[in-house]
Amino acid sequence: VCVSGSAGHSLQPPAQPQQQRHEVMRSRHQTVASGWWQQLHRCSLHGCGVCITRQLSDHLSSDNHVVFFLPAQVLICRNYKGDVDMAEIDHFMPLLMQHEEEGLVCPVMSHGKVHFMWIKHSNLYLVATTNKNSNASLVYSFLYKLVEVFTEYFKELEEESIQDNFVVVYELLDELMDFGFPQTTDSKILQEYITQEGTKLEVAKSKVPTTVTNAVSWRSEGIKYKKNEVFIDVIESINVLVNANGSVMSSDIVGSIKLKTMLSGMPELRLGLNDRVLFALTGRDKGKTVVMEDVKFHQCVRLSRFDSDRTISFIPPDGESELMSYRINTHVKPLIWIESVIEKFSHSRVEIMVKAKGQFKKQSVANNVEVRVPVPSDADSPKFKTSTGNAKYVPEKNMVVWTIKSFPGGKEFLMRAHFGLPSVENEELEGKPPITVKFEIPYFTVSGIQVRYMKIIEKSGYQALPWVRYITQSGDYQLRTNV
Structure with missing residues (x-):
């Protein structure tokens, strides 16, 4: 796995795991991979007689290294099997920029015999490389799982969190996959023996984590609550x-x-x-x-x-x-029905009337309703009148947001908006975005x-x-x- 960013150099991997972790690693190679990997192990990747666990290794990580990228430099890279030259990852960003210029960006790109499978999260690129005919769906599942696990650990997955926690990131990469074998991917289990302080690893000296070898790998033993x-x-x-x-x-x-x-x-x-x-x-x-x-x-x-x-x-x-x-x-049936009418006066002003009706049971109430009505980009001088709730103009999004905190079922409410309209010539060129509605109705399915x-x-x-x-x-x- 590689991560790249604006820093001028890559963060180097920490030393290999200590001897006390070898017992954990051996036992985990003998267990079925946790989480969603259990479902993947049931499927034949090619319909051939090759061991499915081995196929999962060869076709998920196989010869690859997975990469975290910012548009400049590689932040972190982990090569699991060494079948692909580490220098190959340097071709990814130029290749991506070339495809963007040609309007041909796709999730899988190739350079020679090396294939790049990538996703983007915030300003980071996560890239897996392989030189074999790999199962792309499994590779992408693993990349998205990486994002989920790192977000659980660092709250926000971004360049700074990678640089501040690169030792933990490398440890996680080694736990998530070992020599091409997917391992523990449940963040709660990983947090039992990998922490941001790195102290819990000492427990492995005397005892293998129960969640690794236990048949119920997603739940620890000895949990106690005063009130169940x-x-x-x-x-x-x-x-x-x-x-x-x-x-x-x-x-x-x-x-x-x-x-x-x-x-x-x-x-x-x-x-x-x-x-x-x-x-x-x-x-x-x-x-x-x-x-x-x-x-x-x-x-x-x-x-x-x-x-x-x-x-x-x-x-x-x-x-x-x-x-x-x-x-x-x-x-x-739309639970909140919206009707809208627009009237223009002398090409200088416009009036928008919106009616909202609750089409759900009268005993239910919708909370925090937001009706977002698009308006012309050059509208100005807004004035509002509502039968309930509050309306405000959001010029940066070219919309009116009508907020109703409590919307009982079967009720109707009105909102009128008046705008100055200095120019109407470009009206047809702007298009007509839809009205969108946000709401939440408790005690109801x-x-x-x-x-x-x-x-x-x-x-x-x-x-x-x-x-x-x-x-x-x-x-x-x-x-x-x-x-």
Whole structure:
């Protein structure tokens, strides 16, 4: 892995891990890679008889080194197998700039026999190199996992955080992958024996971290809480695109079930959803059920149990985690409907009227609603009148933001905006951006999904309290208008 930045030289890697870590490394080579790598190990990369673990090595990191780049210099580079010359990475930025000039930028670029696969995060480039026919999807999964892990450690992944913590970065790179084998990729597990102070590594002298060799690698043993609780959040985001005629062109629901677990010991949890939920490819009649697609579970879920009887059974990670995510491809009625009218007077001023209507249950309330209305770039002298909430002009974004803190279901509100318009000749050239809406509705799911039960089983027999919260929020919520 290489990282580059504006500094005039690369940060050199620290010395190789000490002898006390060798026992950890050997044991980890004998375990199945943690997290999402478990799912990747189930798939054949080429359909041939080669060992899948070996294929994952050869086709994920293989001969590569992964790179962090700023547009000037390499910040950090780790060459895992030595099959690619370290100097090859110097060709990446000139190659990228050449492709940008030609308008041919693509995620995979080649120089001779070396291929560069890259992503950009903030002002950094993360680049993996290989000279083989690698599985690009696995390489990109690993690059995005690097971003996730480093963000967990340093809060902000940027040039300064890399330079200030380069020793920790190198240690993490060695733990995430060893000689081309993906290893522990869970940041919570990594934090057990790699800290920004580097002190926890001494524990490995006498004991291998239990999360590395334990079958339940995502949860440590010996966790204790005075009060045992588990908080469940069912969060659904609505994506809607409405055309200027008021017809819904596309819509879907993206949902997730998130946990905050504060439970002692090694409990087993069983989660039951209401009867409306139907997972894709079950073969049952859909009827009035909700069909979940693209379902993705946390590694803690027992997939064999789920495949047999649709029970979501798992030993949860400690603290916060995402148990599952899903998508529902269905027609969604816009929960907040927007109508807009524009009137022009003598080519010198314009009046915009916007009506917002809550199309959800009357007993529900949308919080922190923002209606963002585009206005001409040369508009000036704004004046507003609203039936509720506040409106303000944001000239740098050429929009009016109408904010309503509390929006009950079934209610209608109006906003009028007056602008001076010194020139209208360029009106057609500017285009007509859509109105966008942001909102959050607690205690409500648009799909009707509900948690029917949560059973907590632990050998000590303690009583635990499960808490459930439902939230529906806007995702990509756009309404095209004639404004």
